[in-house]
Amino acid sequence: MLLLKLMREIFGRHTPTDLPRDETGCDKLMAELWRRGEPELALAVYDAAVANGLSPCGEPFDAAYRRALVATSNQPYPLRRRARFHSLYTLLGTVLALEGTIAECGCFRGMSSHLMLGRLKLADPEFAGRGYRILDSFEGLSEPGNDDAIPIDHPKAARLGQMCRAGAFAASLETVQGGLAEFPAVEFHRGWIPQSLAGLPALRYRFVHLDLDLHRPTLAALEYFHPRLVEGGLLVCDDYDWPGARKAIEEFCAGHDVAFDTTPQGQAVLRRA
Numbered sequence: 001m002l003l004l005k006l007m008r009e010i011f012g013r014h015t016p017t018d019l020p021r022d023e024t025g026c027d028k029l030m031a032e033l034w035r036r037g038e039p040e041l042a043l044a045v046y047d048a049a050v051a052n053g054l055s056p057c058g059e060p061f062d063a064a065y066r067r068a069l070v071a072t073s074n075q076p077y078p079l080r081r082r083a084r085f086h087s088l089y090t091l092l093g094t095v096l097a098l099e100g101t102i103a104e105c106g107c108f109r110g111m112s113s114h115l116m117l118g119r120l121k122l123a124d125p126e127f128a129g130r131g132y133r134i135l136d137s138f139e140g141l142s143e144p145g146n147d148d149a150i151p152i153d154h155p156k157a158a159r160l161g162q163m164c165r166a167g168a169f170a171a172s173l174e175t176v177q178g179g180l181a182e183f184p185a186v187e188f189h190r191g192w193i194p195q196s197l198a199g200l201p202a203l204r205y206r207f208v209h210l211d212l213d214l215h216r217p218t219l220a221a222l223e224y225f226h227p228r229l230v231e232g233g234l235l236v237c238d239d240y241d242w243p244g245a246r247k248a249i250e251e252f253c254a255g256h257d258v259a260f261d262t263t264p265q266g267q268a269v270l271r272r273a
Helices: 001-015 021-033 039-051 061-071 079-093 110-125 157-163 172-179 195-199 214-226 241-256
Strands: 101-105 130-136 186-189 205-210 229-237 268-270
Touching: 001 268, 021 061, 039 061, 039 214, 061 079, 079 205, 101 110, 101 214, 110 130, 110 172, 110 186, 110 205, 157 195, 172 186, 186 195, 195 214, 205 268, 214 229, 214 241, 241 268
Parallel strands: 101 130, 101 205, 130 186, 205 229
Antiparallel strands: 229 268
16 A cells, blocks of 8 residues: 555656656556556556656657557556557558558457557548458457467567467457447457458458467468458558467468568568559
């Protein structure tokens, strides 16, 4: 309780210059406040960290990211993940002049979708989600297969091992719809990939975001969406750090003579020539 009392005194008295001035210290403090059931104070630490120049990204991303945190009730730490979301936000901005649908496969609580929808609304203030589709089981990850095994020498083996399990990253459809209530025209497709892909209408896509983590659904989504990209369209896979998803990307690209780039944040980017 001493920590909560101290935090309330800091934020009630003056600008929080007494807070940690490094990302690790801020992350630890936000995590502790979140664990103690004080999300407002955790968000206040996040605001102070950004104001103090930690994890710089700049406007309008900062405003969009904070709105997405609040709307989807997402924890504001670790600060390093801002760079990954900023990369996605920036990549989407490069295809706004193209025609076509936008889709996300694997949304968890809707944080990345809220950011992308916010980017689309920045370009069109009347945008309410039309032409945006979300595919998810809303039951978390499926059962990992042999291709998803985490090598013991993987640099993120401990962290990935905790997450690579059936049911991880589960959020209900109602939870995601609530977080994206600002965009009522978004269309949701509930089901497991690859089976749910068969029910999609015949569409062309300008941007697809895959956040499926595992080999089988990632490969199936690549097989389905890449041929349906418009010229210049992008497919961004969030999970090049995950062994199963990396294998799927490399298998697909090698088998179809498709080039891909990677971002410093661990995303794979495929552009339709």
